[in-house]
Amino acid sequence: MSRKILFMLKISVLLLLTGGVLFSCENITGSDSEGDSGSQKTVWEGSQELTWDTNVSIPAEEFSDAADGSQLILSVSEIASAEYHSIKIYENSTGTWKFLSSGTVSGAELSGDGTNQTFVPSSDTITYTLSSSEAQALKSGGLYINGYGVTLAKVVLAVKGESGGNAGEDKNDEPSNPPPVFPSETPAANHGKLHVSGAYLYDEHDQKYQLYGMSTHGINFGNEMSRYVSKEAFQTLRDDWNTNCVRLVLYPKDYNGYCNGGDKTKLKQLVCDGIDYATELGMYVLVDWHVHNYNPKDTQSEAIMFLSEISKKYAAYGNVLYEICNEPTNSPWSSAIKPYAQAVIPAIRKNAPDAVIIVGTNTWSQDLDEAWADKLNFENVMYTFHFYAGTHSSLKSRVETAVKNGMPVFITEFGTCDASGNGGFNEAESNSWFALMKTYNISHLNWSLCNKSETASAISTGCQKTSGWAESDLTQSGKLIRRHFRSLTR
Secondary structure: HHHHHHHHOOOEOOOOOOOOOOOOOOOOOOEEEEOOEEEEEEEEEEEEOOOOOOOOOOOOHHOOOOOOOOEEEEEEOOOOOOOOOOEEEEOOOOOEEOOOOOOOOEEEEEEEOOOOOOOEEEOOOOEEEOOOHHHHHHHHEEEEEEOOOEEEEEEEEEEEEOOOOOOOOOOOOOOOOOOOOOOOOHHHHOOOOEEEEEEEEEEEEEEEEEEEEEEEHHHHOOOHOOOOOOHHHHHHHHHHHOOOOEEEEEOOOOOOOOOOOHHHHHHHHHHHHHHHHHHHHHOOOEEEEEEEOOOOHHHHHHHHOOOOOOOHHHHOOOEEEEEEOOEOOOOOHHHHHHHHHHHHHEEEOOOOOOOOOOOOHHHHHOOOHHOOOOOOOOEEEEEEEEEEOOOOHHHHHHHHHHHOOOEEEEEEEEOOOOOOOOOOOOOHHHHHHHHHHHHOEEOOOOOOOOEOOOOOOOOOOOOOOOOOOOHHHEHHHHHHHHHHHHOOOO
Protein backbone atom coordinates (compact mmCIF):
# COMPACT_ATOMS: atom_id res chain seq x y z
CA MET A 1 0.00 0.00 0.00
CA SER A 2 1.31 3.47 -0.82
CA ARG A 3 2.06 5.87 1.99
CA LYS A 4 -0.42 8.29 0.41
CA ILE A 5 -3.14 5.73 0.95
CA LEU A 6 -1.84 4.52 4.28
CA PHE A 7 -2.14 7.79 6.14
CA MET A 8 -5.88 7.68 5.43
CA LEU A 9 -6.29 3.95 6.02
CA LYS A 10 -7.99 3.16 9.32
CA ILE A 11 -9.17 -0.15 10.69
CA SER A 12 -12.31 -0.71 12.75
CA VAL A 13 -13.36 -3.91 14.44
CA LEU A 14 -16.41 -3.81 16.71
CA LEU A 15 -17.27 -6.31 19.41
CA LEU A 16 -21.00 -6.92 19.90
CA LEU A 17 -22.25 -8.43 23.11
CA THR A 18 -25.53 -9.22 21.37
CA GLY A 19 -23.85 -11.46 18.81
CA GLY A 20 -26.15 -9.94 16.16
CA VAL A 21 -25.25 -10.11 12.49
CA LEU A 22 -25.29 -6.82 10.60
CA PHE A 23 -24.08 -8.49 7.43
CA SER A 24 -24.98 -12.04 6.65
CA CYS A 25 -21.97 -14.00 5.48
CA GLU A 26 -21.97 -17.63 4.35
CA ASN A 27 -18.19 -17.94 4.51
CA ILE A 28 -17.82 -18.18 8.29
CA THR A 29 -15.95 -21.44 8.51
CA GLY A 30 -14.85 -21.95 12.08
CA SER A 31 -12.33 -24.50 10.82
CA ASP A 32 -9.27 -25.33 12.88
CA SER A 33 -5.73 -25.17 11.55
CA GLU A 34 -3.82 -28.39 12.18
CA GLY A 35 -0.12 -28.69 12.87
CA ASP A 36 2.34 -27.80 15.55
CA SER A 37 2.73 -24.15 14.57
CA GLY A 38 0.04 -23.36 17.15
CA SER A 39 -3.68 -23.42 17.64
CA GLN A 40 -4.96 -21.28 14.77
CA LYS A 41 -8.65 -21.11 13.92
CA THR A 42 -9.95 -19.46 10.78
CA VAL A 43 -13.12 -17.83 12.06
CA TRP A 44 -13.99 -16.14 8.79
CA GLU A 45 -12.70 -16.36 5.21
CA GLY A 46 -13.95 -14.82 2.02
CA SER A 47 -13.51 -11.65 0.00
CA GLN A 48 -15.71 -8.93 1.41
CA GLU A 49 -15.51 -5.29 0.41
CA LEU A 50 -16.26 -3.37 3.57
CA THR A 51 -18.43 -0.24 3.55
CA TRP A 52 -20.52 1.40 6.21
CA ASP A 53 -23.51 -0.63 4.98
CA THR A 54 -21.80 -3.96 4.32
CA ASN A 55 -20.07 -5.52 7.29
CA VAL A 56 -18.93 -8.85 8.66
CA SER A 57 -20.11 -10.18 12.01
CA ILE A 58 -18.60 -13.32 13.52
CA PRO A 59 -20.59 -14.93 16.35
CA ALA A 60 -19.30 -15.29 19.90
CA GLU A 61 -19.07 -19.08 19.76
CA GLU A 62 -16.19 -18.81 17.31
CA PHE A 63 -14.12 -17.22 20.10
CA SER A 64 -14.77 -19.72 22.88
CA ASP A 65 -11.01 -20.38 23.20
CA ALA A 66 -9.99 -16.70 23.30
CA ALA A 67 -7.83 -15.77 26.28
CA ASP A 68 -5.30 -13.22 27.41
CA GLY A 69 -2.57 -13.14 24.77
CA SER A 70 -4.64 -14.66 21.97
CA GLN A 71 -4.23 -12.96 18.61
CA LEU A 72 -6.60 -11.71 15.94
CA ILE A 73 -4.89 -11.94 12.55
CA LEU A 74 -6.66 -9.94 9.82
CA SER A 75 -5.74 -10.20 6.14
CA VAL A 76 -6.78 -6.98 4.40
CA SER A 77 -6.19 -5.05 1.17
CA GLU A 78 -7.19 -1.66 -0.08
CA ILE A 79 -9.89 -1.04 -2.68
CA ALA A 80 -8.01 1.10 -5.16
CA SER A 81 -11.07 2.92 -6.43
CA ALA A 82 -12.16 4.04 -2.96
CA GLU A 83 -11.64 7.66 -1.96
CA TYR A 84 -10.43 6.63 1.47
CA HIS A 85 -10.12 3.49 3.60
CA SER A 86 -11.24 3.15 7.19
CA ILE A 87 -11.83 0.55 9.94
CA LYS A 88 -12.03 1.00 13.73
CA ILE A 89 -11.83 -1.41 16.67
CA TYR A 90 -14.39 -1.40 19.49
CA GLU A 91 -15.81 -3.62 22.25
CA ASN A 92 -19.20 -3.28 23.88
CA SER A 93 -18.82 -5.03 27.24
CA THR A 94 -20.59 -2.25 29.14
CA GLY A 95 -23.30 -1.39 26.64
CA THR A 96 -21.35 1.62 25.39
CA TRP A 97 -18.96 1.44 22.45
CA LYS A 98 -15.38 1.53 23.69
CA PHE A 99 -12.24 1.49 21.56
CA LEU A 100 -10.36 -1.79 21.69
CA SER A 101 -6.86 -0.60 22.56
CA SER A 102 -5.54 -2.30 25.70
CA GLY A 103 -3.80 -5.03 23.69
CA THR A 104 -0.87 -4.69 21.29
CA VAL A 105 -0.70 -4.52 17.49
CA SER A 106 1.83 -5.37 14.78
CA GLY A 107 1.44 -4.62 11.10
CA ALA A 108 -0.25 -1.31 11.92
CA GLU A 109 0.33 1.87 13.89
CA LEU A 110 -2.06 3.16 16.54
CA SER A 111 -3.33 6.63 15.70
CA GLY A 112 -5.71 9.12 17.30
CA ASP A 113 -6.85 9.41 20.90
CA GLY A 114 -9.54 8.05 23.19
CA THR A 115 -12.33 9.73 21.23
CA ASN A 116 -11.21 8.56 17.78
CA GLN A 117 -8.65 5.76 18.04
CA THR A 118 -7.70 4.02 14.80
CA PHE A 119 -5.13 1.71 13.27
CA VAL A 120 -3.05 2.75 10.24
CA PRO A 121 -1.82 -0.49 8.61
CA SER A 122 1.77 -0.88 7.54
CA SER A 123 1.12 -4.39 6.22
CA ASP A 124 -1.56 -6.49 4.55
CA THR A 125 -1.59 -8.64 7.69
CA ILE A 126 -2.57 -7.00 10.95
CA THR A 127 -1.99 -8.92 14.16
CA TYR A 128 -3.76 -7.71 17.31
CA THR A 129 -2.89 -9.37 20.63
CA LEU A 130 -5.87 -9.31 22.95
CA SER A 131 -5.83 -8.29 26.58
CA SER A 132 -7.73 -10.46 29.06
CA SER A 133 -10.77 -8.16 29.12
CA GLU A 134 -10.92 -7.95 25.34
CA ALA A 135 -10.76 -11.74 25.03
CA GLN A 136 -13.72 -12.01 27.41
CA ALA A 137 -15.64 -9.45 25.34
CA LEU A 138 -15.09 -11.52 22.21
CA LYS A 139 -16.32 -14.64 23.97
CA SER A 140 -19.43 -12.76 25.11
CA GLY A 141 -20.36 -10.76 22.05
CA GLY A 142 -18.43 -11.91 19.02
CA LEU A 143 -16.53 -9.83 16.50
CA TYR A 144 -18.00 -7.18 14.22
CA ILE A 145 -15.91 -5.79 11.39
CA ASN A 146 -16.99 -2.57 9.74
CA GLY A 147 -15.21 -0.13 7.48
CA TYR A 148 -14.92 1.57 4.14
CA GLY A 149 -12.65 1.07 1.13
CA VAL A 150 -11.05 -2.14 2.43
CA THR A 151 -11.40 -5.77 1.36
CA LEU A 152 -11.28 -8.34 4.15
CA ALA A 153 -9.95 -11.76 3.12
CA LYS A 154 -9.53 -13.71 6.35
CA VAL A 155 -9.81 -13.49 10.12
CA VAL A 156 -7.81 -15.96 12.21
CA LEU A 157 -7.88 -16.49 15.97
CA ALA A 158 -4.50 -17.69 17.23
CA VAL A 159 -4.70 -19.13 20.74
CA LYS A 160 -1.70 -19.39 23.02
CA GLY A 161 -0.54 -22.79 24.27
CA GLU A 162 -1.26 -24.18 27.67
CA SER A 163 2.32 -23.50 28.73
CA GLY A 164 1.51 -19.80 28.69
CA GLY A 165 3.69 -18.58 25.83
CA ASN A 166 2.80 -16.40 22.87
CA ALA A 167 -0.50 -16.59 21.09
CA GLY A 168 -0.55 -19.34 18.55
CA GLU A 169 1.96 -21.62 20.21
CA ASP A 170 1.51 -25.37 20.27
CA LYS A 171 -0.40 -26.40 23.37
CA ASN A 172 2.29 -29.00 23.99
CA ASP A 173 5.11 -26.56 23.46
CA GLU A 174 7.86 -26.74 26.03
CA PRO A 175 8.56 -23.74 28.25
CA SER A 176 11.60 -21.61 27.56
CA ASN A 177 14.84 -23.52 27.95
CA PRO A 178 17.27 -22.37 30.65
CA PRO A 179 20.43 -20.56 29.54
CA PRO A 180 22.96 -23.03 28.11
CA VAL A 181 26.47 -23.59 29.40
CA PHE A 182 28.78 -23.66 26.37
CA PRO A 183 31.82 -25.95 26.33
CA SER A 184 34.97 -24.05 27.23
CA GLU A 185 37.13 -22.63 24.46
CA THR A 186 34.34 -22.85 21.91
CA PRO A 187 33.20 -19.83 19.84
CA ALA A 188 30.08 -19.08 21.91
CA ALA A 189 31.94 -19.60 25.19
CA ASN A 190 34.71 -17.24 24.13
CA HIS A 191 32.58 -14.53 22.53
CA GLY A 192 29.19 -14.75 24.24
CA LYS A 193 26.12 -12.81 23.20
CA LEU A 194 26.52 -10.76 20.02
CA HIS A 195 25.23 -7.28 19.25
CA VAL A 196 25.24 -4.80 16.39
CA SER A 197 26.77 -1.36 16.53
CA GLY A 198 27.11 0.80 13.43
CA ALA A 199 28.16 -1.34 10.50
CA TYR A 200 29.59 -4.19 12.56
CA LEU A 201 28.79 -7.22 14.64
CA TYR A 202 30.44 -7.24 18.08
CA ASP A 203 30.93 -9.89 20.74
CA GLU A 204 30.22 -9.50 24.47
CA HIS A 205 33.70 -8.01 24.94
CA ASP A 206 32.83 -5.22 22.46
CA GLN A 207 35.28 -6.59 19.92
CA LYS A 208 34.33 -6.82 16.26
CA TYR A 209 33.35 -10.37 15.46
CA GLN A 210 32.84 -12.24 12.19
CA LEU A 211 30.54 -15.25 11.88
CA TYR A 212 31.28 -17.73 9.11
CA GLY A 213 30.35 -21.27 8.25
CA MET A 214 28.02 -23.42 6.20
CA SER A 215 24.37 -23.19 5.26
CA THR A 216 22.34 -26.35 5.04
CA HIS A 217 20.25 -26.92 1.96
CA GLY A 218 16.47 -26.96 2.50
CA ILE A 219 15.74 -29.35 5.36
CA ASN A 220 12.19 -29.67 4.01
CA PHE A 221 13.45 -31.49 0.89
CA GLY A 222 13.77 -34.83 2.65
CA ASN A 223 16.48 -36.92 4.25
CA GLU A 224 18.99 -36.28 1.47
CA MET A 225 19.25 -32.69 2.74
CA SER A 226 18.17 -32.91 6.38
CA ARG A 227 20.62 -35.71 7.28
CA TYR A 228 23.42 -33.13 7.61
CA VAL A 229 21.61 -31.63 10.60
CA SER A 230 23.58 -33.66 13.13
CA LYS A 231 25.98 -33.08 15.96
CA GLU A 232 28.68 -35.05 14.12
CA ALA A 233 28.36 -32.92 10.97
CA PHE A 234 28.48 -29.68 12.93
CA GLN A 235 31.44 -30.91 14.96
CA THR A 236 33.37 -31.61 11.76
CA LEU A 237 32.58 -28.08 10.62
CA ARG A 238 33.74 -26.67 13.95
CA ASP A 239 36.87 -28.73 14.50
CA ASP A 240 38.15 -29.49 10.99
CA TRP A 241 36.74 -26.59 8.99
CA ASN A 242 37.32 -24.06 11.81
CA THR A 243 33.80 -22.57 11.55
CA ASN A 244 31.76 -20.84 14.25
CA CYS A 245 28.25 -20.73 12.77
CA VAL A 246 25.74 -22.90 10.91
CA ARG A 247 22.61 -21.78 9.07
CA LEU A 248 19.43 -23.89 9.27
CA VAL A 249 17.35 -23.44 6.11
CA LEU A 250 13.58 -23.97 6.22
CA TYR A 251 11.60 -23.14 3.09
CA PRO A 252 7.98 -22.04 3.73
CA LYS A 253 6.50 -22.29 0.21
CA ASP A 254 8.74 -24.56 -1.87
CA TYR A 255 8.26 -28.32 -2.17
CA ASN A 256 7.23 -29.94 1.10
CA GLY A 257 7.73 -26.56 2.78
CA TYR A 258 6.47 -25.52 6.18
CA CYS A 259 3.47 -23.80 4.57
CA ASN A 260 3.21 -26.14 1.58
CA GLY A 261 2.34 -29.60 2.81
CA GLY A 262 5.43 -30.31 4.90
CA ASP A 263 5.23 -32.15 8.21
CA LYS A 264 5.33 -29.17 10.55
CA THR A 265 6.08 -31.24 13.62
CA LYS A 266 9.04 -32.92 11.96
CA LEU A 267 10.35 -29.73 10.36
CA LYS A 268 10.16 -27.75 13.57
CA GLN A 269 11.91 -30.57 15.41
CA LEU A 270 14.71 -30.53 12.83
CA VAL A 271 15.22 -26.81 13.46
CA CYS A 272 15.22 -27.38 17.23
CA ASP A 273 17.62 -30.30 16.85
CA GLY A 274 19.96 -28.12 14.81
CA ILE A 275 19.90 -25.39 17.45
CA ASP A 276 20.55 -27.95 20.17
CA TYR A 277 23.48 -29.55 18.31
CA ALA A 278 25.11 -26.19 17.60
CA THR A 279 24.62 -25.13 21.21
CA GLU A 280 26.14 -28.34 22.57
CA LEU A 281 29.19 -27.56 20.43
CA GLY A 282 29.38 -23.90 21.46
CA MET A 283 28.58 -22.66 17.94
CA TYR A 284 26.32 -19.88 16.76
CA VAL A 285 23.25 -20.84 14.74
CA LEU A 286 21.12 -18.89 12.30
CA VAL A 287 17.43 -19.87 11.98
CA ASP A 288 16.48 -19.06 8.39
CA TRP A 289 12.82 -18.59 7.36
CA HIS A 290 13.80 -19.13 3.75
CA VAL A 291 11.49 -16.85 1.77
CA HIS A 292 12.50 -17.70 -1.79
CA ASN A 293 11.43 -15.75 -4.85
CA TYR A 294 8.19 -14.22 -3.54
CA ASN A 295 6.78 -11.39 -1.44
CA PRO A 296 7.46 -12.20 2.24
CA LYS A 297 3.97 -10.99 3.19
CA ASP A 298 2.65 -14.18 1.57
CA THR A 299 3.76 -16.18 4.62
CA GLN A 300 3.81 -13.39 7.20
CA SER A 301 1.30 -14.83 9.65
CA GLU A 302 3.04 -18.22 9.54
CA ALA A 303 6.43 -16.56 10.06
CA ILE A 304 5.10 -14.75 13.13
CA MET A 305 3.75 -17.99 14.58
CA PHE A 306 6.86 -20.08 13.87
CA LEU A 307 9.46 -17.52 14.91
CA SER A 308 7.46 -16.65 18.03
CA GLU A 309 7.57 -20.27 19.10
CA ILE A 310 11.25 -20.82 18.34
CA SER A 311 12.32 -17.54 19.96
CA LYS A 312 10.30 -18.37 23.08
CA LYS A 313 11.89 -21.78 23.45
CA TYR A 314 15.39 -20.37 22.96
CA ALA A 315 14.84 -16.95 24.53
CA ALA A 316 17.77 -17.37 26.93
CA TYR A 317 20.19 -18.61 24.27
CA GLY A 318 22.75 -15.98 23.29
CA ASN A 319 23.95 -18.00 20.29
CA VAL A 320 20.73 -18.01 18.21
CA LEU A 321 20.21 -15.48 15.41
CA TYR A 322 17.14 -15.11 13.20
CA GLU A 323 16.91 -14.52 9.43
CA ILE A 324 13.30 -13.57 8.70
CA CYS A 325 13.27 -13.51 4.88
CA ASN A 326 15.97 -15.02 2.70
CA GLU A 327 15.52 -13.81 -0.89
CA PRO A 328 12.37 -11.77 -1.51
CA THR A 329 11.73 -10.72 -5.10
CA ASN A 330 9.39 -8.21 -6.73
CA SER A 331 8.97 -6.81 -3.23
CA PRO A 332 9.81 -3.12 -2.88
CA TRP A 333 11.48 -2.44 0.43
CA SER A 334 9.22 0.33 1.73
CA SER A 335 5.88 -1.18 0.72
CA ALA A 336 6.56 -4.90 1.21
CA ILE A 337 9.70 -6.00 3.05
CA LYS A 338 9.90 -3.24 5.65
CA PRO A 339 6.21 -3.61 6.70
CA TYR A 340 6.75 -7.37 6.90
CA ALA A 341 9.80 -6.88 9.11
CA GLN A 342 7.91 -4.40 11.29
CA ALA A 343 5.31 -7.11 11.90
CA VAL A 344 7.67 -10.07 12.41
CA ILE A 345 10.50 -8.53 14.43
CA PRO A 346 8.28 -7.64 17.45
CA ALA A 347 7.17 -11.29 17.62
CA ILE A 348 10.80 -12.31 18.16
CA ARG A 349 11.65 -9.31 20.32
CA LYS A 350 8.85 -10.17 22.74
CA ASN A 351 10.78 -13.30 23.70
CA ALA A 352 14.38 -12.53 22.79
CA PRO A 353 14.69 -8.75 23.05
CA ASP A 354 18.41 -8.61 22.21
CA ALA A 355 18.72 -11.33 19.55
CA VAL A 356 20.41 -10.36 16.29
CA ILE A 357 17.87 -10.38 13.44
CA ILE A 358 18.82 -10.32 9.75
CA VAL A 359 16.37 -8.95 7.17
CA GLY A 360 16.47 -9.80 3.47
CA THR A 361 16.50 -7.17 0.73
CA ASN A 362 14.74 -7.06 -2.61
CA THR A 363 15.97 -8.72 -5.82
CA TRP A 364 17.47 -11.87 -4.32
CA SER A 365 18.82 -9.85 -1.36
CA GLN A 366 20.94 -7.45 -3.37
CA ASP A 367 19.17 -4.06 -3.07
CA LEU A 368 21.04 -2.75 -0.05
CA ASP A 369 20.73 0.90 -1.01
CA GLU A 370 16.93 0.75 -1.11
CA ALA A 371 16.80 -0.68 2.41
CA TRP A 372 19.34 1.72 3.89
CA ALA A 373 17.46 4.74 2.51
CA ASP A 374 14.46 3.71 4.63
CA LYS A 375 16.09 1.68 7.41
CA LEU A 376 14.34 -0.15 10.19
CA ASN A 377 14.04 1.43 13.62
CA PHE A 378 15.15 -1.59 15.66
CA GLU A 379 18.34 -2.37 17.55
CA ASN A 380 20.52 -5.38 16.65
CA VAL A 381 19.25 -5.65 13.07
CA MET A 382 21.42 -6.45 10.06
CA TYR A 383 20.63 -6.49 6.34
CA THR A 384 21.10 -9.41 3.99
CA PHE A 385 23.27 -9.50 0.90
CA HIS A 386 23.79 -12.59 -1.29
CA PHE A 387 26.32 -13.17 -4.04
CA TYR A 388 27.48 -15.92 -6.36
CA ALA A 389 31.04 -15.37 -7.48
CA GLY A 390 30.52 -16.26 -11.13
CA THR A 391 27.65 -13.78 -11.60
CA HIS A 392 27.94 -10.89 -9.16
CA SER A 393 31.50 -9.57 -9.40
CA SER A 394 30.21 -6.07 -10.20
CA LEU A 395 28.31 -5.91 -6.91
CA LYS A 396 31.37 -5.82 -4.64
CA SER A 397 31.37 -2.03 -4.77
CA ARG A 398 27.73 -2.01 -3.64
CA VAL A 399 28.61 -3.95 -0.51
CA GLU A 400 31.70 -1.84 0.18
CA THR A 401 29.72 1.39 -0.16
CA ALA A 402 27.00 0.13 2.15
CA VAL A 403 29.43 -0.80 4.93
CA LYS A 404 31.35 2.45 4.57
CA ASN A 405 28.03 4.27 4.99
CA GLY A 406 27.40 2.48 8.27
CA MET A 407 25.09 -0.32 7.10
CA PRO A 408 25.46 -3.62 8.99
CA VAL A 409 25.60 -6.24 6.21
CA PHE A 410 25.45 -10.01 6.75
CA ILE A 411 26.11 -12.25 3.73
CA THR A 412 23.89 -15.13 4.83
CA GLU A 413 24.40 -16.97 1.54
CA PHE A 414 27.11 -17.02 -1.09
CA GLY A 415 28.36 -19.44 -3.70
CA THR A 416 31.62 -20.03 -5.57
CA CYS A 417 29.89 -20.46 -8.93
CA ASP A 418 27.22 -18.64 -10.91
CA ALA A 419 23.80 -17.70 -9.51
CA SER A 420 22.10 -20.85 -10.77
CA GLY A 421 24.15 -22.84 -8.27
CA ASN A 422 25.24 -25.14 -11.06
CA GLY A 423 27.40 -23.01 -13.30
CA GLY A 424 31.13 -22.73 -13.61
CA PHE A 425 33.28 -22.77 -10.48
CA ASN A 426 35.12 -19.43 -10.15
CA GLU A 427 38.00 -19.54 -7.68
CA ALA A 428 39.50 -16.16 -8.61
CA GLU A 429 36.28 -14.21 -8.03
CA SER A 430 35.59 -16.19 -4.86
CA ASN A 431 38.98 -15.17 -3.50
CA SER A 432 38.28 -11.56 -4.41
CA TRP A 433 35.06 -11.67 -2.39
CA PHE A 434 36.91 -13.34 0.52
CA ALA A 435 39.34 -10.43 0.59
CA LEU A 436 36.48 -7.91 0.67
CA MET A 437 34.71 -9.73 3.49
CA LYS A 438 37.95 -9.91 5.50
CA THR A 439 38.65 -6.21 5.03
CA TYR A 440 35.22 -5.17 6.29
CA ASN A 441 34.70 -7.95 8.83
CA ILE A 442 31.55 -9.15 7.04
CA SER A 443 29.95 -12.35 8.32
CA HIS A 444 29.29 -14.94 5.59
CA LEU A 445 27.80 -18.41 5.17
CA ASN A 446 28.38 -20.70 2.20
CA TRP A 447 25.70 -22.48 0.16
CA SER A 448 25.56 -25.39 0.80
CA LEU A 449 26.27 -28.39 3.03
CA CYS A 450 25.03 -31.29 0.89
CA ASN A 451 26.06 -33.69 -1.87
CA LYS A 452 23.49 -32.54 -4.41
CA SER A 453 24.76 -32.80 -7.96
CA GLU A 454 25.49 -29.11 -8.47
CA THR A 455 28.56 -26.89 -8.40
CA ALA A 456 27.55 -25.06 -5.23
CA SER A 457 27.47 -28.24 -3.11
CA ALA A 458 30.40 -28.74 -0.73
CA ILE A 459 30.24 -32.56 -0.66
CA SER A 460 30.91 -34.72 -3.72
CA THR A 461 27.89 -36.48 -5.16
CA GLY A 462 29.34 -39.94 -4.61
CA CYS A 463 30.11 -39.30 -0.93
CA GLN A 464 27.46 -40.59 1.45
CA LYS A 465 29.28 -39.59 4.65
CA THR A 466 27.49 -36.96 6.73
CA SER A 467 30.53 -36.02 8.83
CA GLY A 468 34.28 -36.57 9.05
CA TRP A 469 34.87 -35.74 5.39
CA ALA A 470 38.32 -36.18 3.90
CA GLU A 471 39.45 -33.59 1.37
CA SER A 472 38.83 -36.16 -1.36
CA ASP A 473 35.15 -36.22 -0.31
CA LEU A 474 34.75 -32.55 -1.21
CA THR A 475 33.87 -30.76 -4.44
CA GLN A 476 36.04 -27.98 -5.85
CA SER A 477 33.81 -25.57 -3.98
CA GLY A 478 34.01 -27.54 -0.74
CA LYS A 479 37.82 -27.65 -0.88
CA LEU A 480 38.10 -23.92 -1.48
CA ILE A 481 35.60 -23.06 1.23
CA ARG A 482 37.31 -25.31 3.78
CA ARG A 483 40.70 -23.71 3.02
CA HIS A 484 39.18 -20.25 3.34
CA PHE A 485 37.50 -20.98 6.69
CA ARG A 486 40.68 -22.55 8.07
CA SER A 487 42.54 -19.33 7.29
CA LEU A 488 40.25 -17.24 9.52
CA THR A 489 40.55 -16.49 13.22
CA ARG A 490 37.64 -18.04 15.07
